[in-house]
Amino acid sequence: MSSVRAYTATSPTAPLTPGTIERREVGPHDVLIDIAYAGVCHSDIHTVRGDWGRVPYPLTVGHEIAGVVAHVGSEVTRHRVGDRVGVGCMVDSCRECVNCRAGVEQYCLRGFTDTYNGTDRDGSVTQGGYSEQIVVDEHFVLRLPESIPFERAAPLLCAGITTYSPLRTWKAGPGTRVAVVGMGGLGHMAVKIAHALGAEVTVLSQSLKKREDGLRFGADHYHATSDPDTFTRLAGTFDLIVNTVSASIDMDAYLDLLALDGTLVSVGAPPEPVPVTLFTLFENRRSFAGSKIGGIDQTQEMLDFCAEHDIAPEVEVIGADQVNDAWERVMASDVRYRFVIDVATLREPATA
Template structure:
């Protein structure tokens, strides 16, 4: 078995360095992908820094992978060798628990993650259960497709799970790696879209990406002016804000939906929830079925992330670029192993 070449963090917060490992025999339900590119997500950086206490070192991150299937296990029938595919946050499901049998493999009780307890896509090859490996439809740009498999499905999944309607008025809090994709999805979905951003320079860009309205999230008066108008509020940020004021933007029976990894407990007044019969919900990345729906939707409407490309050999530079807040809006790493 040929060793897999990768870039790994030897310890929490350490610069990534070349690393090789023996993957062992290919599982009967697995495929091996030759990596062409991998998106660099904030979740990769959180894992490298062990912010969530889930990392095992040396850690090979990378969970927004695009590449070609080079080997398939004996029981694999859903993808074939030679297909260009994508792989995201999840890499395994049991297929026999109640969530799996209901089609909610992303809620599997024993689900596996691409970079938790195993090595991910900052490598020349990566493996995963074929359930979580998705052929790219025609019309999907291969070099920028990787971020769809984490950032994209994270903001598309709520549209399906919460039954967002084309007639809904929807707000998106945070116009970054997640939010800039959410604006595109929601505009194509038919919604009236409001973008909330603290960066004035992003206002015109938010409109170009799909927002009908832009609200300065630092201005309490601007937030108060739209109180009671939104049916759905999608929160993509990973910092704490004045959540009660954002709750007030929702109409009766409106939904406050979280997809950002906010580290602190949410400070919300119960009265603001139950007097208006509002809902506070959240979701992870989507099931295999929802991911396929997303890919078809992206191909149909020409939706793709705005990307900056680095060679994978400059991974540490790319991480510094992301941590400095300079990425607009997703960083993609092209594999350049000799």
């Protein structure tokens, strides 16, 4: 075991504080990563605040991790010391069930191991990327393309794959009309990726304040959902709607925007149940679905796709001692579009 510096949550209401966490020794198939940058995801906040269930404090969150391989186990074949690598939302799975064998480890029938707040192989609680180092099985370590800077690569490991996976699964591309609900960390990536796939892209955002950004990222159209006429004008329009917001919305109103055989996929997860009227699904033979990140192979595919198409998140780099302010700004939707922690600042004295 080794101790590394980290920012840690001690309760659902207390601010994150600097401290240390323990990392397991590097096993034969493990990779030790010096973390360079860690993205701030809304899921980090939901988890710490107990929105999604019980939390074993103290807990270090962060599942958008970019860094460099510092050491490899004796039987590692996928990575070498010095490689640019990343870690996303999962660090293990059974690798034996039908879903794991199909390359969709995120749907492991025994449950995959979350990067944080999961149960590690030794029974301990997994700790995330707001820290100096992490030890991960080589199978769950991704190769980062050279053309994507570390700070912009980190959010791809969650925001990127979370939006890429449903766009690929429901075949967004030329001739398809895709709507993206929300223009935050997930939404702006959905716009960029859907545009690169060749779809006609519409942003559905509460207001028009990010319209210029949306069009610059590749949206063809941009509408305010606070205007009731939007839902009337766009009824029956879209083949695919990707809902990226984690707040409750009137799902029936958005389902009404689907064309024949259209699908609404939610990747945002509000803490409370969202009602859906079945009769809304009956019209136009609509579907309502959910999607959870992506498998390891698809995540690597996404990284390579983003490198090929010059796609990367818009980020604001912060010091570790700014993370509590950043969380407040995330909750206030005051970020364009992803905070990323410069982990080198963990080695510096806190100033706030």
